Amino acid sequence: MELSPRAFAVWRRNFLVWKKLALPSILGNLADPMIYLFGLGYGLGGLLPQVGGTSYIAFLAAGTVCASTMNAASFEALYSAFSRLHVQKTWEAIMNAPVSLDDVVAGELLWAATKATLSGAAILLVMALLGFAHGAQALWVLPLIFLTGLVFAALGLCVSAVAPSYDFFMYYFTLFITPMTLLSGVFFPLEQLPAAFQVAAQALPLTHAVALARPLLLGQAPPMIWPHVALLAAITAIAFVGALALARRRLLK
Amino acid sequence: MEPLTVRDLHKSYAGREVVAGISFTLKRGECYGLLGPNGAGKTTTLRCCLGLTAPDSGAITLVDEPVPERARLARARVGVVPQFDNLDPDFSCAENLLVYGRYFGMSDAAIRARIPQLLEFAGLAGKEGASIRTLSGGMKRRLTLARALVNDPDLLILDEPTTGLDPQARHLIWERLKRLIADGKTILLTTHFMDEAERLCGRLAIMDAGRIMVEGAPRELIRSQIEPQVVEVYGEDAPGWAQAEAATFAQRCEVSGETAFCYVADAAPLLEHLAARPQLATLHRPANLEDVFLKLTGRDLRD
Known part of the structure; x- marks a missing residue:
């Protein structure tokens, strides 16, 4: 692995682009989760008794934060990174400078996680204003969404590195992201799932992000912390190494 | 400082030998041309020289550094104009130079101090804030050339610098490249335009099927080969x-x-x-x- 601080120059490139359209970007990323939160939270929640020991909308808040962080990181690592890799050839331009491909991939990883954190933090702020974030524990959700951003950025970069075109990403969303959103305890407690699915859900990174975010937003200490964090970190590391290998195969042959 | 030495370079893709034993050396301050039809192995040779492709065998020294082992260090002193423009469409002209300079580890202040003269050189003075999307093909090419000079490189590598440009734009690029040669820059360029090679190159090699067929000064080649x-x-x-x-x-x-x-x-x-x-x-x-x-x-x- 050939990593250097030049990865931050790549991060800064993306940040400079984002800065030009920061407000529309954040507002755009807010709209979708808010529609889900209010639509399901009040619409469906009004029909439900307490879910997981709280109102449905408060239950849904943590899932919404994690799922939209996942989406923001995935979109950045798929569509945006792929534009730079394949369409604009920005990566190739950068690699003619004293920046390695590993630096470029690391810069993209950090940037996608940063962007996901920025939009996740905006959602968190709105939730806090609406009274769905209780106490100082809720601030621990910030590092958690950064870690969640890293996981899905690394996974997304693996897909971008092998994608022939934008159409390819539909498979990733349809076969991976969407089922995960439904199986990770975002919309309903995991215990509602058949036993086999509950076991399978433990392999999904979003499950572990939600498992930490929900108690934190409700002002409680999560029953377990490090197993979840370790698993998220491990998936990030493995996917990052995979993304490096796949990107090398694509660009350095 | 020796700009570039390539010794017995070999590279195959899927069993096909694209570069089949190439050797050449650039002298400091000269413009050296690699000529060849499409598929002759010119671009692959350049990619090997920059450390972006590992050769199957052979030895490359780029600005005194062994490549690919220390390619990143070598690239710090090299400027590259790729075959296809890959300017950053999200940025203005000045931002393109600023962001590119950062990849060389230059401070923002140092880059900003160079931007006016680089844009002036590219004939883009006053276009600092212009979006890349508004530039003509020739302007983009010149900005790419200016970008390659952001780190004040010892060696400039140009892959088909005027392909796709109209005669006016080509002449302007040639004029700028001559100025760089006069300033003492070493240039390696690939082209399949013979007039370009004759005008710019002190020496050139004609490649085909991954091999160098002849090497020499343009006039000398015309005298000796035909x-x-x-x-x-x-x-x-x-x-x-x-x-x-x-x-x-x-x-x-x-x-x-x-x-x-x-x-x-x-x-x-x-x-x-x-x-x-x-x-x-x-x-x-x-x-x-x-x-x-x-x-x-x-x-x-x-x-």
Whole structure:
């Protein structure tokens, strides 16, 4: 692995682009989760008794934060990174400078996680204003969404590195992201799932992000912390190494 | 400092040898050309030199650093103009230079201090804030050249710098490259435009099928590789005439479509013979680099 601080120059490139359209970007990323939160939270929640020991909308808040962080990181690592890799050839331009491909991939990883954190933090702020974030524990959700951003950025970069075109990403969303959103305890407690699915859900990174975010937003200490964090970190590391290998195969042959 | 040395470079893709044992050395301050038809292995050679592709065998030294081992260090002192523009479409002209300078570890202040002179050099003064999307093809090419100079490199590598440009834009690029050569920069360029190579290159190599066929100064190659005079004979009857009579007057004659290219040391007897045949149009000219190129690489299309 050939990593250097030049990865931050790549991060800064993306940040400079984002800065030009920061407000529309954040507002755009807010709209979708808010529609889900209010639509399901009040619409469906009004029909439900307490879910997981709280109102449905408060239950849904943590899932919404994690799922939209996942989406923001995935979109950045798929569509945006792929534009730079394949369409604009920005990566190739950068690699003619004293920046390695590993630096470029690391810069993209950090940037996608940063962007996901920025939009996740905006959602968190709105939730806090609406009274769905209780106490100082809720601030621990910030590092958690950064870690969640890293996981899905690394996974997304693996897909971008092998994608022939934008159409390819539909498979990733349809076969991976969407089922995960439904199986990770975002919309309903995991215990509602058949036993086999509950076991399978433990392999999904979003499950572990939600498992930490929900108690934190409700002002409680999560029953377990490090197993979840370790698993998220491990998936990030493995996917990052995979993304490096796949990107090398694509660009350095 | 030695700008670039390549020794016995080999590179294969899927069993096909794209670069088959290339050696050449750049001297400091010269412009060296790699000429060859499409698929000759020019771009692969450049990628190997920059450490972006690992060669199967061979040794490369780029600005005194072994490549690919220390390619990143070497690239800090090299500027690259790629074959296809890859300017950042999200940025203005000045931002493109700023962001690119950061990849070299330069401070924002140091880059900003260079931006006016770089844009001036590129003929883009006053275009600091202009979006890349509003630039013409020639302007983009010049900005790419300016971007390659952001780190004040010792060696400039240009991959087909004027492909796709109109004559005005090409002449402007040539003028700028001549200025850089006059300033003492070393340049390695690939091209398949013979006039470009003749104008710019002190020395050049003609490549085909992954090998260097000849190397030398353009005039020297024309002198040593080919007959000095060319008589082009064209018209419906030209191929038939060439088959029947050309050998009497020309050392070598190549037919392409309805044109016969006759290569001769002395054109007078041939021209006299042709004067009596008004149905054949003729063009008499000195041999040029393109004739050398076509003699060595053949007239077949390369797709």
